[in-house]
Amino acid sequence: MxxxxxxxxxxxxxxxxxxxxxxxxxxxxxxxxxxxxxxxxxxxxxxxxxxxYASDLHFDGMLWGHTLRSPHPSAGIRAVDTAPALALPGVHAVLTAADVPGKLHYGLIDADQPVLAAGEVRYQGEPVAIIAADTLDTARLAAEAIRVDYEVREPQCDPQAAVDAGNHFRYQPVRLGEPVTAEAAVIIAREYTVGMQDQAPLGPESGAAVPTGDGGVRLHVATQWLHSDLEQLAPCLDLEPDRIHMVMAGIGGAFGAREDLSVQAHMAMLALATGRPVKMMYDRAESFLGHVHRHPARMRYEHGADEHGRLVYVKAHIVLDGGAYASTTDAVVGNAASLAVGPYEVEHVAIDAWGARTNNPPCGAMRGFGGVQTCFAYESQMDALAEALGLDPLEIRRRNAVAQGSRLINGQIIDAPSPAAPAVVGSDAVPQAGTAPSPAPPGAAGADARPFSPLADMIDRIREIPVPAIPAARDILDLPGGTGNTTHGEGVRRGVGYGVGLKNVCYSEGFDDxxxxxxxxxxxxxxxxxxxxxxxxxxxxxxxxxxxxxxxxxxxxxxxxxxxxxxxxxxxxxxxxxxxxxxxxxxxxxxxxxxxxxxxxxxxxxxxxxxxxxxxHRATKPMDAITGQGDSHVQLALCVHRATVDVDVELGLVKVVDLTCVQDVGKAMNPNALEGQIHGGTAQGLGLAVMEELVTVRGEVKNASFTDYLIPTILDMPPMRLHIVENADPEAPYGLRGAGEPPTLSSTPAIVAAIRDATGLALTRVPVRPEHLTTGRPS
Amino acid sequence: MTTPALTAPAFHRPADLADALAHLAEHPGAVPIAGGTDLMVAVNYRRARPEAMLDLTGLAELRAWSDEGDAIRIGSGVPYARIVAELATVLPGLAAASRTVGSPQIRNRGTLGGNLATASPAGDGHPPLLACGARITIASTAGTRTVAADAFFTGPKRSVLEPGELITAVTVPKAAGPQQFLKVGTRNAMVIAVCSFALSLDLDARRLGTGIGSAGPVPLRAREAERIDLPWADPRRFDDALAAEFGRRVAAAASPMDDVRGTADYRRHALAVCAARALRRVWAAAHTEGSGR
CATH class of the missing domain: 3.30.365 (Aldehyde Oxidoreductase; domain 4)
Known part of the structure; x- marks a missing residue:
């Protein structure tokens, strides 16, 4: 251990x-x-x-636990016959909903998820029964021996239809100004789609439960929040919280996938039922079914701007698919709504955001948490506006950038970093000869009457870093298609794009964090x-x-x-x-x-x-149910990306050749770890841009494996050039600003913008698949 | 419902090929295992539950290749990493395909024989074997037979291999001209093929060989494309229209489907692009001094 x-x-x-x-x-x-x-x-x-790691846990005399899951996205359960499983030698316990000692449901925000399905299953992969056996193999065979009599139903898989039918976990509007009557010189209205991304942590869900001998249980588990697990578990196990001891086990990646319970309640039930230590460990396919994913989204956006490119109004209709159970959809919708226009000033706003309840896989926390989906949409909109007005993409963002004293659409006033003493320390984390001369520190030019805008400053900084001159004739490994030898330069076009992301740090909306x-x-x-x-x-x-x-x-x-x-x-x-x-x-x-x-x-x-x-941290307020107004966020973090891509426009294959990033971190607490966070967050955003999607058809996951759920390799992720800004937040320890998520927001729209630049295509969906680039391509 | 077996599979490690074949004759249910890069994944996911396994990794004769004059005889247990390292000059198409197999770890263990035995339409090794006219040697206690690569596959994950038979070698004619292998995947490395295409140009016989992967129930040859008229007498007359026509014929030979990796339409389109590029490359390499790839 x-x-x-x-x-x-x-x-x-x-x-x-x-x-x-x-x-x-x-x-x-x-x-x-x-x-x-x-x-x-x-x-x-x-x-x-x-x-x-949690998967290495071993205890003397331990049994192996395994979960029988529903193959159907929606079905009634007429009967569960566990006798054939119990009859197998080496099987010690087979438990169903009837054996849950206490409360039948748990959940991070709303306790709506059954510990084990009772009478009904609402998504493919929902746990129906659990088994403890001498070996994992025996436990798996026992699961196959359990007879479940399903009454298969038509699954509800269309999130908009679900919303129309009133099936949603949360509806959060935001209203500001007079969005209905506001008039604009230029209007861009488009619809965007974001596929279902998975956290894909390399370490599968795993843990062990050890009976303590006094009726209690000790759980060793790879989780993101021990006390929340405990709080959810205790009522289900019908134990006083002090009878459960939670111990962290080695974690092989999380990214939000370990916020919800997975093995916890099941292995605890099995350990308590058998009086022996029980270990559980999902295999890769089960892991994909056994944790929540990033909400897929459909978003209809309308931006209106004046002839100078200044935003007049933003209207958005945002539908996030929460899947079958609540998980953290409530908070994800809050983020999607309050961050729906990004770090830009706008007078008139009408946002309507829903978290739909469907029979698709449950969605919840993933790095970026409600900020990722809308960022792809609003950044795509900013580029479309710039194009319509003949403006540079950085210039339109600069003109609209929030500044010290700006009001976000939830009414919150940006109060950090302090305009009086912006502690700006630029440093090239990956120094490159001849690049990134530091612009003059903000405030140095006394003539600038505008309040300090950290975003405008970051935009100025990224503008100063030259786009890398990467030669055209290179090894195939440097070209789109990589090892596949698909191009030696044939059909390859270069594109450059930008993305800006705004992410809240810490828990929002009045949570006692x-x-x-x-x-x-x-x-x-x-x-x-x-x-x-x-x-x-x-x-x-x-x-x-x-x-x-x-x-x-x-x-x-x-x-x-x-x-x-x-x-x-x-x-x-x-x-x-x-x-x-x-x-x-x-x-x-x-x-x-x-x-x-x-x-x-x-x-x-x-x-x-x-x-x-x-x-x-300082107290926050809930968002008003009608207007979305309220100081709901603690701290806000910004990241700016520039992507340079080579696209084989005939085959639709993409190679991202450079990612340059300017991020404001307040204080670089550990520069090495910080760089790792920015690299990793950026890579996850790259994955969403060009390959990562958990595909479901009628509620069934079609690619629950690393053969078909592709995440970027080292050959897909270019070397990064980082420019780290340290505008101290006076309220935060050491002035730091949370850094792990913002790059995940901005890298996706930057890469897609670069692909648009290379192909001339509109591209309103991520991930961009090869066939999106080869069909309807202007010749 | 039958009660599933709870015992671990029996494991036999033969001393030589004769022992292996005898064991297989006695236990036709025994599953041969070499690199295990495909089989063990199936076992881990309970898609396969072999009652017995026959470990081929100790058989030296399967783990060697030999120069047969105008062809290379590759033992079925030779891993991809060695094909890349040792045979790239004489078998450039197969070596190029081998480079695209999985990760370095997979290439160190995975074998051509295993790829054939699995007979996946997406197997990276198959298209160059079709394009080069390779022959597959199959042995059993009854004797040895040889099957042409384009007659080996009978359906998705099905082949002419009978119970008791073992693939012992693949004989691949040495390249008599430039060869190409192109594999389309949604990731730049370590990716299963959305579709792939192998082309060999035989300058002596003035002949083209083709192989299509991941665009049909089995790896396919594009016979109509192979018959295209090439301007041998005046190579400069080769033009984009000819390459495009070749691409169309290759695409027409495929019978792809829509799946999570790509659409049928995209696969046909990509094959046409890849085939045209491959033909341009081999033609240029054959007729331009110092043109490598």
Missing amino acids: PEPTTPTPPRRAAGGVGTHPAAPAGPRPHAAGVGTSPARPEAEAKVNGAFD YSTARIRLELEDGEPVATIHTAAAEVGQGHWNLQTQIVRTELGVDRVRLAPNDTKVGSAGSSSASRQSYMTGGAVKAAAEAARALWTDRDLADGPIEATRVFR
Whole structure:
């Protein structure tokens, strides 16, 4: 099982605390502190294969759990006969809805999802029965032996039809100004479609449940939010929360897929029923069916602008398909609605956003969370407006860019970064000779009367970075089609496009979002050692490392340990919404400051010091149900992408040859990890642009495998040029701004804009498939 | 309902080919396994549940290739990585196809014999075998027979292979001119073919060979396209119209379907484009000094 990581500092702090324990006067630069890029505590184990992922869990005497899932998107269940499965040697338990000890439903926001289907299934892959057996193979065979008498029904798969019939999880309008009567010189009205993207974490859903002997259970599981799991599980298992101990298991990627429960309730039920440890691990196909996806979307947009390209009004009709159960659709719709026009000023707004209830696979959290779909639409609209007006695509964005003091469409006033002291530090994370001269810091030119606009500044910066001159004659690996040897230059055209994204950071709409950290300081061999205890999920983003950096900075100690993430400390909230650096980073900082204060008055030789702190961000408000107005967001983050693509216009194959990105991160807490986040977020946006789609036909998933659900390889993802801006947010710890999601928003529209530039096609759907580029192509 | 077997498959590792064939004769249900890159995926997903497995990886005679003068005899257990590394000069079309198979790990394990035995219409190795006129050697305790590549496939994932038979070798004529392999996929590497096309130009016999992958129930030859008149006497008379006509004939020979990887229309279109490009490339390579690809 995963052990607490015990990182030794990569190098000793020069002039740090020596063998004499002494209370530090205050935070000081530390060689492995905030702003540096020390090696991750778990890096070596992950690189050499020694890291224990949830799928590596093993307990003596453990059984294997497996799930029988519905093959039908919609069906009544007349009867479930488990006897043939129970009759198999090696099978220890077969449980159905009738065996759920407590509450029959769970859910992240609304508890509407059955632990096991009772009487009815509403999507393909819905769990119907669970089995515990000596081996996984036996458990799978037992699942095949269970007889389920289905009454197959016609599935409701059209989200618009569902909305029309009143089947939606949320409807959120936004109204501003006089959208009905507003008049514009130029009008662009188009309809956009976004396919169903999957998080495709490489680590499948996995975990183990171990009975504690007193009627309780301990769960080791790869999850994004231990305490939310616990809160949902306890009533279903009919256990007091303190009888369930949740421990984080090694996570192989998350991206939102691990926000909802998967194996948790099932393996706990099996462990409690058999009195033995039970492990569950999905295979790839089951993983695709066993977690939520990104909401597919159909969006009708109308933008009106004046003759200078300034937005007059935006109207949008947005339908997100939530699938069969609520999951986080409520919050996704809130984001889609409040971020529906992007980082642009506009007077008149009419947005109508729905989360439809259908028999398609349930959709919920994925990196970008409601911001991705609309970003593709509004950025495509901005390009269309620019084209209609003969404007440069960057210029039209600059003219409409929000600034300090601007009002977003939810009525919220942008109040950070501070216009008085914008701490702008430009740095090329991937320095390239002769590129990216830093523009003059904003505010330097006194003549500029406009309030500081971080977006206009970022647009100016990306404009200064030249489009790379990539030679035409190259190896086939550099050309569209890659290893397929489809072109040696035949049919290849170059295109360039831009995208801008606006993403909220932390939980919005009045949610009481907090995190907890405990720090213990003690002497070991005469040296101070700090132990950090939080429940924050390290999902690969480098959060463990960040915690140690914060503690080294605040306490000046070299030796920092991480206690296992579990529920014996308060909630850290979810590793999602780009929030953990802000929230658990803030909690660890506060706990470290408290420990430092205690340390000034006492000697560690007299005993250890312990401090626990809960950190909250500023309060937000719900969106008004009629107008969508309300200060619903905590922090807003911006990212600007430029994509350069080569398209084989005869075959419709695309090679993205360059991605340049300007992102405002407030403070680069760990530059190396930050670059990784921007690369990864950008790659996921690239995937949505040109290949990633979970295809469903009448509610059935057609490509639940990595053979047919394609994610970008290293050959599809170009080297990136990053320009990181640090406009500090005075409200956030160290001035940081959440960074993991914004690149996922802006890279997709930038790439599609570049493909439009190369092909001349309108392209209103992602992912762009080869046949979209070869049919209807202007000759 | 039959009670499924709960025992692990029996596993036999033969000492030599004769032992392997004898074992297969005795246990026709035993599934031969070499690289396992396809079979083990099927086993993991319970699409296949072999009662017994016959491990071919210890048979040295299947893991070697030999120069037979005008052809190369490739043991069925030779992995793609070795075809790429060792046979690219004499068999450029097959080597080009082999380069597109999966990832480096898959190419290190996956074999031509396994690809044939699976007989997927999307198998990357098949089109160049058709284009080059390769012959497949099949052995059993009853003896050995040889089947032309274009007579080997009988349907999707079906072939002439009978129970008790084992593919032992594939004999591929050495290239007598430029060859091309083009594979269309939605990703730039490590992707299953949406469609693929192999072309060989035999300068001695003044003949074209073709192979179409992933655009029909079986890998196909485009016989009408092979019969196109080429301006051998005056190679400069080769023009885009001729290449386009060749592309049309190749597309007409395909019988693709709509699936999650692509539409039938797109496959026909892409085949026409690929075939025209392939013909231009081989013609240019044959008639232009120093033109490599």
